[in-house]
Amino acid sequence: MARVVLRNLRKSFGALEVIKGVDLEIEDGEFCVFVGPSGCGKSTLLRMISGLEPHTSGAIEIGGRDVSGAEPSERGIAMVFQNYALYPHLTVRENIGFGLSLARVPKEERNRKVDAVAEVLQLGPYLDRKPKALSGGQRQRVAIGRAIVRDPEVFLFDEPLSNLDAALRSQMRIELTELHERLGSTMVYVTHDQVEAMTMADKIVVLNGGRIEQVGTPMELYESPATPFVAGFIGSPQMNLFEGGAARTMGCDVYGIRPEHLTISDGAGQWVGRVRHVERLGADTIVHLDVPDLGPLVARVDGGLTYAIGQQVHASPDPERAFKYRG
Amino acid sequence: MTRKSAYPYWFFIPAGVIFAILFIVPTVASFYFSLTYWDPFEARFAGWDNYVQFFSEPFLVRGVLNTLFFAFLTSALKTGLGLLLAVLLTSGIFAQGFLRSVVFFPVLVSTIGVGLLFQELMHPTQGAINVALAAIGIDGPGWLVNPKLALFSVALVDVWRGVGLATLIYIAGLSTIGPEYYEAARIDGATRWQQFWRVTVPLVRPATNTVIVLSLIGGLRLFDLIWAMTRGGPGFSSDVLASVIYKQYQAGFWGLSTAGNVILFLMIAAIVAPLAWWLNRRELEA
Numbered sequence: 348m349a350r351v352v353l354r355n356l357r358k359s360f361g362a363l364e365v366i367k368g369v370d371l372e373i374e375d376g377e378f379c380v381f382v383g384p385s386g387c388g389k390s391t392l393l394r395m396i397s398g399l400e401p402h403t404s405g406a407i408e409i410g411g412r413d414v415s416g417a418e419p420s421e422r423g424i425a426m427v428f429q430n431y432a433l434y435p436h437l438t439v440r441e442n443i444g445f446g447l448s449l450a451r452v453p454k455e456e457r458n459r460k461v462d463a464v465a466e467v468l469q470l471g472p473y474l475d476r477k478p479k480a481l482s483g484g485q486r487q488r489v490a491i492g493r494a495i496v497r498d499p500e501v502f503l504f505d506e507p508l509s510n511l512d513a514a515l516r517s518q519m520r521i522e523l524t525e526l527h528e529r530l531g532s533t534m535v536y537v538t539h540d541q542v543e544a545m546t547m548a549d550k551i552v553v554l555n556g557g558r559i560e561q562v563g564t565p566m567e568l569y570e571s572p573a574t575p576f577v578a579g580f581i582g583s584p585q586m587n588l589f590e591g592g593a594a595r596t597m598g599c600d601v602y603g604i605r606p607e608h609l610t611i612s613d614g615a616g617q618w619v620g621r622v623r624h625v626e627r628l629g630a631d632t633i634v635h636l637d638v639p640d641l642g643p644l645v646a647r648v649d650g651g652l653t654y655a656i657g658q659q660v661h662a663s664p665d666p667e668r669a670f671k672y673r674g
Numbered sequence: 675m676t677r678k679s680a681y682p683y684w685f686f687i688p689a690g691v692i693f694a695i696l697f698i699v700p701t702v703a704s705f706y707f708s709l710t711y712w713d714p715f716e717a718r719f720a721g722w723d724n725y726v727q728f729f730s731e732p733f734l735v736r737g738v739l740n741t742l743f744f745a746f747l748t749s750a751l752k753t754g755l756g757l758l759l760a761v762l763l764t765s766g767i768f769a770q771g772f773l774r775s776v777v778f779f780p781v782l783v784s785t786i787g788v789g790l791l792f793q794e795l796m797h798p799t800q801g802a803i804n805v806a807l808a809a810i811g812i813d814g815p816g817w818l819v820n821p822k823l824a825l826f827s828v829a830l831v832d833v834w835r836g837v838g839l840a841t842l843i844y845i846a847g848l849s850t851i852g853p854e855y856y857e858a859a860r861i862d863g864a865t866r867w868q869q870f871w872r873v874t875v876p877l878v879r880p881a882t883n884t885v886i887v888l889s890l891i892g893g894l895r896l897f898d899l900i901w902a903m904t905r906g907g908p909g910f911s912s913d914v915l916a917s918v919i920y921k922q923y924q925a926g927f928w929g930l931s932t933a934g935n936v937i938l939f940l941m942i943a944a945i946v947a948p949l950a951w952w953l954n955r956r957e958l959e960a
């Protein structure tokens with residue numbers, strides 16, 4: 348059992364409070380993603396769970412045990428770093444077995460465990476290479492291997508895919524999800540990329556300025572974002588958000604409508620605007636409009652439709668899918 | 675296929691000329707003069723006589739052995755102490771900036787000054803070191819007058835003088851090791867001691883190679899400190915190649931002295947070149 352529970356967790360660097368009271372329960376075996384803009388405190392929160400960063404106040408429980416003050420190695424966690432932190436002078440085998448050799452695990456047992464991990468990650472052919480001779484994706488797998496071999500109760504990932512190119516990133520997303528299914532361990536994953544959060548998470552924690560903005564499954568956050576911040580952060584292209592006069596005419600302080608919940612027509616519609624830019628993605632087309640009543644408006648339409656730049660069109664929101672926020 | 679233009683090579687010429695005048699010409703000239711008996715007016719060809727004589731004088735051979743002992747001892751001490759001091763001075767201890775200056779300060783002082791200062795400090799009866807030792811009831815040794823100890827004492831002073839540079843190189847080297855290497859090791863349960871041996875030492879290796887090679891070259895050709903402190907004495911007990919060469923020159927054996935210079939040059943090349951090659955190869959493998 349490795350539930351992770353954070354109770355009123357706070358962290359200050361000097362006078363600067365960067366984590367402002369976080370309460371969170373991560374269930375055993377859950378894939379939990381912390382997502383939020385750069386500087387919102389995701390890494391700090393993860394590093395406090397790992398024990399690399401002491402927390403200022405509050406409590407952390409891992410597997411029902413209060414680990415406040417415990418060394419990182421005593422918390423039953425393993426961590427994968429953004430730049431992998433592989434030792435350049437050691438081979439892949441030695442890197443994966445580093446922790447075992449520190450613990451003076453006999454060589455035979457060590458090799459057996461490393462081989463088993465290499466099998467899972469398809470690293471067998473590379474065991475005798477140095478990290479320098481590996482591709483980015485292979486290095487990433489070695490870093491994951493070093494975590495798996497510790498057989499931790501909780502895996503911690505800090506933006507592990509951000510050094511990879513787009514194609515590799517989507518492949519690694521799938522591999523990590525499969526790994527999670529296979530190992531069944533609790534995983535806590537930090538990213539600033541909402542696509543990673545949506546595609547991998549069982550539970551997403553949206554952070555903003557050191558506070559939790561909302562917690563929920565990917566679809567909960569997509570269907571009912573609790574705040575304009577979450578509404579703007581989850582979903583791609585971003586939700587259209589309007590404040591001020593435009594929102595007041597809709598009877599709220601902030602009005603939001605997703606690009607996929609707008610219909611565009613040549614005839615009548617709620618708003619009139621001109622096409623400023625068209626992005627063709629194939630299946631879909633993203634149409635950027637200038638609407639005098641609102642400002643810029645983005646709509647996602649069927650890829651079969653074509654619009655000319657400067658063309659006048661009408662846009663209508665699906666009233667069922669619009670979000671209205673007060674205050 | 676593109677033809678390489680000759681134009682860029684013109685830019686090597688100024689440096690090449692300076693290198694030839696200052697290095698190649700004197701080196702070739704000393705090879706030649708080491709095969710002669712010479713003075714400012716004439717040079718008589720002597721064949722290998724100077725070299726034969728050099729190696730048949732026991733005190734000259736002693737000078738070669740002393741040089742090797744001195745160079746390897748000081749290089750090892752500077753490497754070890756330099757790393758320890760650098761680790762200490764990057765660990766965020768109290769008054770770190772001030773202490774870094776203190777460690778580096780001796781590097782800036784004139785070697786002759788350091789030599790004369792320590793000659794005073796190491797005086798067997800009136801020197802501050804033995805006076806201090808006497809105060810706590812220890813009978814201090816004759817640092818520079820005991821033939822068994824003289825070279826060793828000079829080596830200690832050379833380490834004191836040179837460890838600041840080694841420390842500086844190591845501080846630069848340590849700053850290139852990202853904190854995540856230590857964090858990953860901590861998560862794997864590494865103790866402080868294991869972090870030092872399994873992370874710091876291997877990852878600071880390029881700095882180590884630089885320190886070893888620089889201090890070895892410095893040690894092999896050391897002259898000024900020996901001359902200021904002992905003039906090779908007592909007897910020939912602390913003579914190194916450089917001081918022997920100087921003494922031969924003073925005594926008018928210019929050909930012999932030049933042969934000594936050639937031997938010193940070849941010895942440095944024979945030790946440092948393969949060592950540097952080996953160290954660099956290991957670094958590249960990493």
Ligand SMILES: Nc1ncnc2c1ncn2[C@@H]1O[C@H](COP(=O)(O)OP(=O)(O)O)[C@@H](O)[C@H]1O
Nearest residue numbers: 360363365383384385386387388389390391392
């Ligand atoms: N060691 C530190 N000292 C001072 N401030 C820090 C330190 N680490 C992080 N911070 C600050 O804490 C805030 C959150 O940082 P971080 O957790 O790294 O954000 P994220 O990972 O979400 O981008 C930032 O404002 C950052 O400047």
Ligand SMILES: [Mg+2]
Nearest residue numbers: 389390391506
């Ligand atoms: Mg971060």
